[in-house]
Amino acid sequence: MRRLTVPIILVILLAAFPAFAGKIGFVDAERAVAEVEEGKVKLAEIQTWQAPYHARLDRLRDEVLQFRDQITAQEGKVSEEAIAEMERNQIDAMRRFEDARRDYERELENKKSEVLAAITTRIGGIASEYGKANDFDAVFVLGAQPVIYVSDSANLTDKVIEIYNQRFPVTGR
Secondary structure, three states: OOHHHHHHHHHHHHHHHHHHHEEEEEEHHHOOOOOOOOHHHHHHHHHHHHHHHHHHHHHHHHHHHHHHHHHHHOOOOOOOHHHHHHHHHHHHHHHHHHHHHHHHHHHHHHHHHHHHHHHHHHHHHHHHHHHOOOOOOOEEEEEOEEEOOOHHHHHHHHHHHHHHHOOOOOOOO
16 A cells, blocks of 8 residues: 555646646747837848848859859860969958858847847846736746747737837837
């Protein structure tokens, strides 16, 4: 009889565990930033900022491709030294392209951080306030930790977006 008592107690405790877990909510901060009105405006500004960088990267990539096409067209027609020179030029063009791409990616991350930091901070504050006001024991950033399932009632993102847009309306849009 004693052997059955321990497993039965464990089953009862495990069944009752969800009741002790408390009320937990999640916010998809990335989606919230992209969907609040202010975020839409700021992301559009970033896209405008990106345009000249994309044009430059396109030019540099085209230069690499032109060297490749030139080498292919000239193989067997010109000396090995001429081909070697074209290959060196292609390698230089590839390096310029890769350097420019890395610079662009660094600047883009810095720009996003700079432009979206205030929005992200406000979203966190609103999520925290909402969690406290609605008796949540914890509110987590969705995507920051592995989560297999989140019920619609635990996903607070839409409510946070709604509150954000009410508190921080975008003028002139």
